[in-house]
Amino acid sequence: MNEETLNNLLAKANECINTGNFDEAETLAGELLAELEKIGESTDTVTARQRDTTHCVALITLSSAKWRRGDYQTALALARTALDFAEEKNLPDETNAKALGNIGIVYLNFSDYPQALTYYQKALAISEEIGNKKGTGGTMVNIGHVYGALGQNATALEYYEKALPIFDEIGEKLFKANALNSIGNVYLHLSDYAQALTYYQKSLAIDEEIGSKDGVARNLGNLGSVYRNLSDYPQALTYFQKALAIYEEIGSKDGIATNLGNIGLVYGNLSDNQQALTYYQKALAIYQEIGSKHGIATNLCNVGLVYENLSDYPQALTYFQKALAIFEEIGSKEGIANNLGNIGLVYGNLSDNQQALTYLQKALAIFEEIGSKKGIANNIGNIGVLFANDEFDGYDPTKAEEMMLKAMAIDEEIGEKRHLYHVHKSLAYLYKVEKRWEECQMHYEKFYTLEKEVQSEDAHKQAGLMEQRRQAAEREKEIELAKAAAAAKLNATTTLLHRVLPESIATRMIAGEKDIADYFTSVTILFADIAGFTPISAGMPAYVVVRFLNYVFGTFDAIMKRHGCEKIKTIGDGYMAVAGAPIECADHAGRMALAALEMQEDIRLPEEFMEYLPAGTDFGIRIGLHTGSVVGGVIGDERFVYDIYSDAVNTAARMESHGEPDKIHVSEEFKQAYLLGAGQNGGAIMSPVSPMSLHFQERGEMHIKGKGMMKTYFLTQST
Numbered sequence: 265m266n267e268e269t270l271n272n273l274l275a276k277a278n279e280c281i282n283t284g285n286f287d288e289a290e291t292l293a294g295e296l297l298a299e300l301e302k303i304g305e306s307t308d309t310v311t312a313r314q315r316d317t318t319h320c321v322a323l324i325t326l327s328s329a330k331w332r333r334g335d336y337q338t339a340l341a342l343a344r345t346a347l348d349f350a351e352e353k354n355l356p357d358e359t360n361a362k363a364l365g366n367i368g369i370v371y372l373n374f375s376d377y378p379q380a381l382t383y384y385q386k387a388l389a390i391s392e393e394i395g396n397k398k399g400t401g402g403t404m405v406n407i408g409h410v411y412g413a414l415g416q417n418a419t420a421l422e423y424y425e426k427a428l429p430i431f432d433e434i435g436e437k438l439f440k441a442n443a444l445n446s447i448g449n450v451y452l453h454l455s456d457y458a459q460a461l462t463y464y465q466k467s468l469a470i471d472e473e474i475g476s477k478d479g480v481a482r483n484l485g486n487l488g489s490v491y492r493n494l495s496d497y498p499q500a501l502t503y504f505q506k507a508l509a510i511y512e513e514i515g516s517k518d519g520i521a522t523n524l525g526n527i528g529l530v531y532g533n534l535s536d537n538q539q540a541l542t543y544y545q546k547a548l549a550i551y552q553e554i555g556s557k558h559g560i561a562t563n564l565c566n567v568g569l570v571y572e573n574l575s576d577y578p579q580a581l582t583y584f585q586k587a588l589a590i591f592e593e594i595g596s597k598e599g600i601a602n603n604l605g606n607i608g609l610v611y612g613n614l615s616d617n618q619q620a621l622t623y624l625q626k627a628l629a630i631f632e633e634i635g636s637k638k639g640i641a642n643n644i645g646n647i648g649v650l651f652a653n654d655e656f657d658g659y660d661p662t663k664a665e666e667m668m669l670k671a672m673a674i675d676e677e678i679g680e681k682r683h684l685y686h687v688h689k690s691l692a693y694l695y696k697v698e699k700r701w702e703e704c705q706m707h708y709e710k711f712y713t714l715e716k717e718v719q720s721e722d723a724h725k726q727a728g729l730m731e732q733r734r735q736a737a738e739r740e741k742e743i744e745l746a747k748a749a750a751a752a753k754l755n756a757t758t759t760l761l762h763r764v765l766p767e768s769i770a771t772r773m774i775a776g777e778k779d780i781a782d783y784f785t786s787v788t789i790l791f792a793d794i795a796g797f798t799p800i801s802a803g804m805p806a807y808v809v810v811r812f813l814n815y816v817f818g819t820f821d822a823i824m825k826r827h828g829c830e831k832i833k834t835i836g837d838g839y840m841a842v843a844g845a846p847i848e849c850a851d852h853a854g855r856m857a858l859a860a861l862e863m864q865e866d867i868r869l870p871e872e873f874m875e876y877l878p879a880g881t882d883f884g885i886r887i888g889l890h891t892g893s894v895v896g897g898v899i900g901d902e903r904f905v906y907d908i909y910s911d912a913v914n915t916a917a918r919m920e921s922h923g924e925p926d927k928i929h930v931s932e933e934f935k936q937a938y939l940l941g942a943g944q945n946g947g948a949i950m951s952p953v954s955p956m957s958l959h960f961q962e963r964g965e966m967h968i969k970g971k972g973m974m975k976t977y978f979l980t981q982s983t
Contacts, residue, residue, distance in 0.1 A: 267311065270296060270318055277325050282438055284477025284514040286329045293326040316353045320346050324359070327366045331373065332478065334517025334554040340370040345806040352805055361390040361399050365406065372409055373518065375557035375594040381410050398439065401430035405443050412449060413558065415597025415634040421450045441470035441479050448486060453598060455637035455678040457490050464490065478519070481510035485523050493638065495681035495717075497530050504530065518559070521550035525563050532569055533682060541570045558599070561590035565603055572610060581610050598639070601630035605643050612646075617656040621647065637678050645671030645687045652694040661698055665691070685714035765906050766830050766846045769898060781897035787844035788856040788891045788934060789908070789916035790829070792820070792863060795884040795925035797837040804876045812873050813837065820863055827859040832908060838920075842908055845896045853891055853937040857958060860887050860928045861981060884926040888919025889979070891937040918968045919976065928979040935960050935977055957981065 273296045280289035300319050323346035331339035343366035350359045368383035384407045391399030408423035424447045431440035448463030464486050471479030488503030504526045511519030528543030544566040551559030568583030584606045591599030608623030624647050631639030648667030651660045668691045675684035688711035695704035761770035772780055794800065794816065801809045813834075820839050824831050829843040841859070844852030869883055877883065892912025899905045915931060923929030938958075960977040968974045 283475045289329040293322050296322045320350050320359045324362045333515045336370045343367045348805045357390050357394050361387045401427040417450050441467045481507045494679045521547040537570045561587045577610050601627045641671045641674035649690045685711050784845045788852045790841045791917045791920035792887045793838040795886045823862045827855045851941045854941045886923045887928045889930040889934045890916035891934045930979050932975045
């Protein structure tokens with residue numbers, strides 16, 4: 265490929281990210297990196313610098329695709345690799361700023377707000393210094409996200425509003441849509457739903473115009489949140505389902521989890537606790553997978569709400585306290601306030617009224633600080649209900665009335681009907697106790713009318729219909745998956761499965777076999793690792809470490825294939841393989857012995873790696889072998905892995921860890937299996953592929969961690 269073709273490929277990958285085609289973006293960026301690796305470095309200085317810049321930007325592009333899909337760890341590793349590469353090659357400052365920005369985004373999604381802010385501020389300083397307006401505006405929006413997450417809405421709004429004119433000046437529509445959406449988020453948190461709707465609709469119009477699927481889904485979900493807060497549950501569900509469908513299409517785990525949680529909130533508001541719990545648990549599982557602390561805490565809180573509604577107050581308290589601890593850890597004021605208020609309500613239900621008042625007042629203070637009208641109304645109303653409780657030592661009907669009327673006024677102002685009808689009900693009860701019958705009747709009628717409106721039959725029907733549609737869509741997806749699996753026998757899926765699974769296992773899966781698990785009475789397991797890997801890799805840039813491991817493990821893979829053994833997996837600098845599974849063979853010990861010896865002989869590091877080795881550091885491989893029984897099977901529903909399990913696997917790992925560099929440490933069981941396979945009872949065993957013989961050098965009995973005393977040997981070759 266020439267430089268123009270490479271640049272076109274990169275531009276296409278970035279366009280795919282902007283339109284939400286993350287799969288295609290990953291594929292294109294991967295192809296570009298592979299092509300750059302293949303053509304190598306140019307002797308022409310200008311061309312070499314262009315290719316280095318393209319290489320770095322491709323890494324950043326791949327990182328961007330990964331974090332948008334919720335693969336934050338990989339995104340972080342790629343962004344760090346890009347940053348190291350840019351600094352090593354002294355690339356333009358713009359690439360440094362982009363890499364720093366991506367690192368900041370990952371830390372924001374990890375809810376590590378101080379780290380996110382540190383990287384964003386570094387990126388902003390570079391963008392401002394070099395006059396990159398797009399980078400400056402984009403980073404300002406990202407900094408606004410951090411302050412928004414911390415509940416500092418005024419500061420967040422300031423950054424968003426600074427960025428908007430920059431995007432208008434340079435005609436940057438995608439970033440402008442993001443800024444408008446972010447301003448809408450601030451107004452949503454401030455309970456100014458009319459303003460939030462206005463900004464979301466403006467943002468949505470731009471995202472639809474430019475074809476940004478990610479942006480469209482984000483705005484649809486946020487519109488759903490506005491309608492949920494306005495107690496228009498049919499509308500809310502419609503928007504959440506639309507957003508969820510797009511996020512599922514583009515593979516955004518964070519977006520999927522957010523909308524699953526939001527749908528759960530609607531079911532919770534409609535008192536369908538079982539459905540709510542189902543959605544919260546699905547969202548929680550995804551957030552735990554991708555490591556989003558904010559998402560985890562939010563859904564722990566939501567699960568707590570279900571248990572509170574079911575009057576299981578100890579369970580509710582447990583979940584609220586777990587959520588509170590995480591929100592305090594990450595510094596989310598809104599999250600802290602929500603859970604303080606929830607804990608206060610639980611204590612009220614447990615008749616610990618003084619504790620209830622303490623927590624509700626703490627929550628109110630934070631909501632007043634961050635300006636959340638909904639939070640203020642909820643907690644003022646709840647404190648009023650507490651003062652209306654004649655079993656409370658602080659019973660004060662006058663104060664109760666005052667606070668509930670104040671909460672009602674805020675609810676009416678922001679259009680929060682659900683809390684409003686609860687306050688009407690509580691006020692009606694207070695007037696009943698106070699024998700103010702006319703006011704009691706008026707507020708009870710308002711409660712009844714509003715409750716009927718919010719908890720309408722139409723809303724429940726709409727929720728039921730949405731659930732039916734979801735289930736139908738899932739069934740259709742299952743049918744499509746079944747069709748795809750059948751087609752896989754005839755297309756590239758077969759090849760792909762053969763790359764990630766042993767061929768015999770892939771064939772069984774394609775044939776439709778599920779829950780593949782086999783027992784093997786005798787196999788030989790190998791563990792190997794690179795002796796002194798830590799000092800060896802310490803001086804290497806991240807991308808060199810990856811190339812170094814690819815070289816070593818690629819050599820091992822070829823050796824295993826030659827000797828009829830099966831690679832199982834790599835773990836860091838460790839390598840695991842087996843002979844005798846998944847296809848059984850009587851000579852598994854012999855095969856693995858020869859493979860291990862060849863591994864020791866064949867590894868010769870190219871010069872490009874030698875320069876990074878510290879002085880006096882020797883490169884060597886430590887290998888352990890053991891023979892025993894195992895269970896082998898396929899693990900995973902989406903990313904399949906073939907693995908083996910048993911105590912024999914642990915023993916093989918111990919052989920390696922208790923071994924020595926450049927030696928093959930083997931167990932008595934391996935020795936006996938080898939002798940049996942060779943048809944002899946002792947002495948030197950001739951290798952079938954060389955004139956050299958194999959010899960077991962006694963190491964004597966030694967204590968093996970977790971196994972006790974074991975007789976072990978070093979396997980060697982001798983003429």
